[in-house]
Amino acid sequence: MALSAKTQLKAWGVTAAVFLLLMWLLGDVMLPFVLGAGIAYMLDPIADRFEAMGCSRSLSVGIITLLSIVVFVAAILMFIPALIEQAIALFHAAPEAFQQLHTFISERLPQLDDRNSALREVLDSIGATLKEKGPEFVDALLGSAASIVNVIILLVIAPVVAVYLLYDWDRMIAKIDDMLPRDHVAIIRQLAKEIDSTLASFVRGMGTVCLILGTYYSIALVLVGLQFGLLVGAVAGLVTFIPYLGALIGGSLAIGLALFQFWGDWFMVALVAGIFMIGQMMEGNFLTPKLVGSSVGLHPVWLIFALSVFGALFGFVGMLIAVPLAAAIGVIARFAIGQYKTSLLYIGLDGQGSD
Numbered sequence: 001m002a003l004s005a006k007t008q009l010k011a012w013g014v015t016a017a018v019f020l021l022l023m024w025l026l027g028d029v030m031l032p033f034v035l036g037a038g039i040a041y042m043l044d045p046i047a048d049r050f051e052a053m054g055c056s057r058s059l060s061v062g063i064i065t066l067l068s069i070v071v072f073v074a075a076i077l078m079f080i081p082a083l084i085e086q087a088i089a090l091f092h093a094a095p096e097a098f099q100q101l102h103t104f105i106s107e108r109l110p111q112l113d114d115r116n117s118a119l120r121e122v123l124d125s126i127g128a129t130l131k132e133k134g135p136e137f138v139d140a141l142l143g144s145a146a147s148i149v150n151v152i153i154l155l156v157i158a159p160v161v162a163v164y165l166l167y168d169w170d171r172m173i174a175k176i177d178d179m180l181p182r183d184h185v186a187i188i189r190q191l192a193k194e195i196d197s198t199l200a201s202f203v204r205g206m207g208t209v210c211l212i213l214g215t216y217y218s219i220a221l222v223l224v225g226l227q228f229g230l231l232v233g234a235v236a237g238l239v240t241f242i243p244y245l246g247a248l249i250g251g252s253l254a255i256g257l258a259l260f261q262f263w264g265d266w267f268m269v270a271l272v273a274g275i276f277m278i279g280q281m282m283e284g285n286f287l288t289p290k291l292v293g294s295s296v297g298l299h300p301v302w303l304i305f306a307l308s309v310f311g312a313l314f315g316f317v318g319m320l321i322a323v324p325l326a327a328a329i330g331v332i333a334r335f336a337i338g339q340y341k342t343s344l345l346y347i348g349l350d351g352q353g354s355d
Contacts, residue, residue, distance in 0.1 A: 023314050023321070031317050036161025038320060042204055043162070044169050059166045191331055198327040199349040206241050212287060213237045213279055220275045221254060224268065227261055236276075240283070242304060251276040302326060
């Protein structure tokens with residue numbers, strides 16, 4: 001005999017509560033495992049394609065691992081040192097940038113340079129804080145033995161976890177499927193399929209969009225000679241994952257740096273702005289429709305809300321699981337609405353309802 005709805009609700013509620021409690025208590029410990037699982041999930045379709053071509057699972061995972069190592073080493077040799085160097089230089093240059101901003105306001109907008117004005121106090125406070133704490137923070141962050149050890153652990157454990165999970169992915173899914181409640185296995189499979197479709201469209205599609213736009217922004221900004229162009233392009237491409245935020249943050253940062261560097265040369269400032277306008281046109285008219293699709297079901301506001309909530313509660317691990325959980329909650333919510341619209345509560349006893 002099937003369990004009552006009330007008992008099932010309690011069981012699933014306890015399961016969700018235990019999961020959230022473990023995330024809160026073990027967030028930092030779980031980071032490499034969550035990251036490894038995410039990598040394995042993204043690479044599983046590639047392994048399946050290799051298997052469809054006649055390769056064994058072991059050979060497929062070996063080929064993917066070898067290619068990943070080549071790409072990772074190439075990125076370290078070509079891009080990572082430059083990104084780190086520009087990030088450190090940007091932190092050290094921040095106090096000077098605020099001083100230049102103060103000089104600009106003094107020369108161009110003298111009425112705002114009043115000693116008692118709120119803007120003057122804010123600029124002085126930010127400049128003093130950055131000058132005192134900025135370089136100290138960067139040096140401490142990069143020089144901390146604990147931070148270095150944590151990064152090394154993350155870089156070692158996450159790939160190892162990804163390889164093992166990728167190798168056992170299909171068997172692991174089969175084991176989970178075998179453990180599903182038999183009374184609800186069809187519905188759970190249907191919901192899981194929809195969640196997987198949503199994630200595949202969004203995460204894999206948006207990952208490709210981020211990579212393309214990050215590469216485009218970095219190369220274009222470096223070619224026009226913008227200081228810290230490689231870093232700004234990488235940041236803009238990375239945060240493109242959050243709708244509208246990539247263009248807002250990257251564009252604002254790039255145009256702000258361009259105003260400091262090219263003040264008076266309005267063609268260069270317009271050129272930097274044009275790079276982001278072209279990027280947004282590419283994303284909105286070609287990249288996102290082709291690679292992500294329009295039926296993903298993750299509204300930008302819902303996605304930003306999920307990232308904010310889970311990030312605040314569980315830190316970086318929460319941000320990693322925010323998208324899968326947002327997709328799952330969205331699919332379950334749509335299913336619940338569909339069930340509600342076929343229930344007597346919505347239709348009414350006469351089966352017709354009223355508008």
